[in-house]
Amino acid sequence: MRAPVLPLLLMLALPLVVEAAPFPATATPTQVVLGRDKAVVVQVKVPRGTPPLRAVASTGNLMPLPATARGVYSYRWIPPDIRYPLLAVLAFWVDAAEGPPEVTTVRIPLLGRTELDVATDVGAGAQVVVQVADMRFGPVTTNRKGRAQVPVEVPPGVREAIVFATAKGQQTRRTTPLDVPPERPLVAVLSPDVFPVDGTGWLTLLGEELVPRAEVELQVQGGAVEEQGPGVYRVKPEAGARAVVVDAHLKDRTGAARVMAPVAAPIVAVVPPPEPSVVAPPAVTPAPSVDWSQYLSWRFLSLHLMAGGFFAGGDNRGPLVSAGLGYRLPPLGGRLALEVEGGLRQVMSQPRLGAEGPVLNSRVVGLPLLGSVRVLAFERGPLSLHGRAGAGILYYDQRVTSTSFDEPLIQQGSTFMGFLAAQAAWRLGAVSALLELRGSYASAQAQQIDAQLGGLSASLGVRYVL
Structure with missing residues (x-):
């Protein structure tokens, strides 16, 4: 079982991760309470002349928004329809001319809300406080049977809570487990978006951090992979393959990802037979037409x-x-x-x-x-x-x-x-x-x-x- 402080460290390290990334990125809000927060707005700034930005999310729905400033990409991310805590990983990158792309990641903790049933031995009228990670909820007064229901918010990675019950000046402390699915994020990035026939591409696996081969099972259709570093793999398309499909599963079965990239078809030159020379009239170059469809939206x-x-x-x-x-x-x-x-x-x-x-x-x-x-x-x-x-x-x-x-x-x-x-x-x-x-x-x-x-x-x- 992973240490419960891991998601808290990720939340504290989030601004540092964003600042050290290839492109500055911001997320508003920085965390989501499931069932209450409906969406997160993400902005990524890129230098002028940068190729188009690509994006993917480990969960939820990531949609581009209309541009409001030059060099700024805006996205609206809608959380998944779940109620249990989870860490969402959003990845942004630009295809590089050589080598693997540098990936900017934005990690968004999804907090689950639930009512924790608490049974105490101190009887009615006790004040109950529940601590989940570094957050406290309550106090709630127990009923005549010594029970109470305390609404709590659970961040990802936390598996237990601490219950404090105070009655007649004395306090008891005990630990209670939380029923949370052991799900972890996993994102697979293929670059470039179209693989060359006789060339190679790159696969990057990201979760809470880069995922090495020892922690993941890979199934590749239409190509072969070779690990170049932790979480970074070189991909070679097979001869005649039309696409490369990668299925990745964490070995502990807590996360999975699937990604596909087409392979460019070879260009076959067709040389037509020479035709008899014909004196053609002077060509009339039509005036360039304006594509009004780009403005009608x-x-x-x-x-x-x-x-x-x-x-x-x-x-x-x-x-x-x-x-x-x-x-x-x-x-x-x-x-x-x-x-x-x-x-x-x-x-x-x-x-x-x-x-x-x-x-x-x-x-x-x-x-x-x-x-x-x-x-x-x-x-x-x-x-x-x-x-x-x-x-x-x-x-x-x-x-x-x-x-x-x-x-x-x-x-x-x-x-x-x-x-x-x-x-x-x-x-x-x-x-x-x-x-x-x-x-x-x-x-x-x-x-x-x-x-x-x-x-x-x-x-x-x-x-x-x-």
Whole structure:
């Protein structure tokens, strides 16, 4: 049985492993409580000019996300549908021209939640605390039979818990086993993604660390393997093989992995017989067509909704809401986005008609329709900062009522509106929380109205990427 402190050491060493890897990688959150945490966002940064990044996970579902910055790969990892603790290993690498690839690994502990049934000899009313690894849960009071159920979270690799029961100033301590399957992670990486016919490739086996041949059983179809170092094997495809398939099993039967890579078919040159020479008319080179399909994708669209308030001096203040649709431009790594936005803002005031005249109740409702450009200025982990600039038309409706009026005075019109804004976003998977500070100008001036529907505003909201 492995030492229970091993997963704790892996959790403590996780930032060091990521920093020492070929490519810097971050995971948010760094661990998962099964049944509560739904997904983990992983980002891997690579230098410019690096070939495409490849990725695989020992368990769960690893999906690429749209690029938000040049040289940054983002992934969404969904944990497996299990309830027992396990260590998940995510591997990222780039095929090397020569030699095996350097693999960046991100290890994510999956903590299982359960209720531990505890029976004590100290009777009813005892305070029970359960220690699992370095975490404590409780206290829970025992019932009249001296029993209690304590909710606990179990990290991977832990096989037992310590139960402390305190009653009448005395404490007892005992160890209780945990029913946890002895499953371990195993990842198999084949490089390159397509094997050359007369060349060789590489197999890398990873778990909690590199897995040597002495700890694993390998079954290879379509090729042969030779260990070059702990966990690193040279692969030679067999003559006539169309693919190389590797099945790896840990000898203690706690983990398994399967991986496949096709073998490039040999190129056969076909030399056609010479044809009689024909004088051909001058060739007309067609103008290159634009492949619009790369721009027509739902993954470039986003929706946002914000609400807040604005202040423009005097009585020109009130609530505002807005909703919009954005399109992220694929060039420049998706740093530019075009947005259209519609909103609602309201101003309420009570001016007096003359020095001694009656009080008027004035309500102005503005409906802005705006177009804007959003620019990504800064990004680190889930946090990003954006700048926005836009303009459009604001339609307004003013209604004035008073005890001295038989009917309300109504005035409608439209005016120009422009704005500049700074926006902060915190990404939570496909949804981002937004905070926006905006300065805008929208002056509504007519025969019976002199209002400023722009000014300074602050809004909170969300953005959803389709």
